[in-house]
Amino acid sequence: xxxxxxxxxxxxxxxxxxxxxxxxxxxxxxxxxxxxxxxxxxxxxxxxxxxxxxxxxxxxxxxxxxxxxxxxxxxxxxxxxxxxxxxxxxxxxxxxxxxxxxxxxxxxxxxxxxxxxxxxxxxx
Numbered sequence: 139x140x141x142x143x144x145x146x147x148x149x150x151x152x153x154x155x156x157x158x159x160x161x162x163x164x165x166x167x168x169x170x171x172x173x174x175x176x177x178x179x180x181x182x183x184x185x186x187x188x189x190x191x192x193x194x195x196x197x198x199x200x201x202x203x204x205x206x207x208x209x210x211x212x213x214x215x216x217x218x219x220x221x222x223x224x225x226x227x228x229x230x231x232x233x234x235x236x237x238x239x240x241x242x243x244x245x246x247x248x249x250x251x252x253x254x255x256x257x258x259x260x261x262x
Contacts, residue, residue, distance in 0.1 A: 184208070194248060194260035202250055202260060204241055214239055216252060 170176075191205045205213045205222065210230035213222035225234035225241055233242035238253040251257040 186211070190245065192245060192262045194250065194262055196250065196255075196260040197258045198255070200255070202252060204248070204250075206245075212241055214241055214250075214252070216255070 187208045189206045189208055191203070194202045194204065196202060200216070201218075203215050203218055203222075207213070210227045212225040212227070212234040214225055214234075215222040223236050223239055225236045225239055227234045233240050235241075238251070240249075240251040240257070242249050245262060247259065247261050249257060250260050
């Protein structure tokens with residue numbers, strides 16, 4: 139049995155002798171040539187996303203389409219396929235306004251002023 143332990147002890151001593159207490163440094167390749175430019179770049183702004191879209195039926199039986207965005211803006215249009223008008227909110231709170239437009243209220247009922255329509259109450 140002693141003869142079998144001798145080679146095993148020699149192998150264990152050899153394995154332990156190969157270990158080093160020094161930390162190993164790994165070079166992952168050349169440094170990033172754009173690292174400085176990326177660190178100095180301005181922060182990335184969040185994308186403008188639709189929070190919710192509403193179709194409102196107004197007192198005169200017309201429809202007005204309003205999309206509310208995550209950047210405290212809204213887009214309103216009188217016809218579904220028309221180019222929307224971007225409305226801005228001061229301090230992120232309604233009313234959303236633009237030239238000739240105003241949208242205030244909540245998601246269920248709003249007061250809308252639109253070009254050629256005047257001010258009227260509308261429900262979702």
